[in-house]
Amino acid sequence: MTGTRRTTDRTRNTTRPPAPTLVAVAHGSRDPRALGTVLELLELVRELRPGLDVRLGHIELNEPLLPATLAGIGAGDAVLVPLLLGRGHHVRHDLPRAAAEAGALRTRVAAPLGPHPLLVEALYARLVEAGWRDEDGASRGSAVVLAAAGSRDPDSAADARRTARMLGDRLGGVPVLPAYTSAATPTVPAALRALAARGRHRVAVASYFTAPGRFATTAAAAAPQIAAAPLGAHPAMARLVLHRYDQALADAAPSRGDLARPLLLATA
Structure with a gap:
């Protein structure tokens, strides 16, 4: 009886x-x-990391909203991975505030x-799917507009x-001009005129959006020829979500007093 208890205790300690x-x-x-x-x-993320509890929360417009998702977890530990493509108000303010209010x-x-x-x-793959050819990179008349949502945050x-710049290198030196569908300049049509x-x-217009939406549709409508689809459910995106998750875990241990700021130190 005693041996059984000790074995059970050791099992508990190593779990x-x-x-x-x-x-x-x-x-x-x-x-x-x-x-969808x-x-x-x-x-795709779950397939890459079986057993990991993966949940979804939205900042606005769709359910579940982020506060409801966090409330559903209750106690324990969580890593919020923004499916957003750069720094801005949501990453700097909305997510830390939601985390700080998570009880x-x-x-x-x-x-x-x-x-x-x-x-x-993922951007390169979507361009190829839309009709971009590697030989286009050798043409003096080729270029790409990287269509993004835009933000007033200079970062x-x-x-x-x-x-x-990274996409231009991947395309063999093709000029890639970032442009925006809101809050920043140049707009996508202005970028197209400048390149012309x-x-x-x-x-070609590369869609720098995680999923379809009004901004992605607007950008695609401006494309004179090739309009790539949003990044979406691409395997590289799933790997990147887990990479950001692992990066956050490798940083300092969390505490509720530190939740007013996101972990933005490592971006590569």
């Missing part, structure tokens, strides 16, 4: 605590395709998905510019 819940935070959209796309992406839940906020080489791989624009004035008439 690992469950991994923190991964809470993927999407913006939300009135486009009915957006929710994000759910497909999270299924007993110990929470980290990971860095946004971009910039990162995995995003560039968001810096992130988009860095991604544009430089003799760039075979221009």
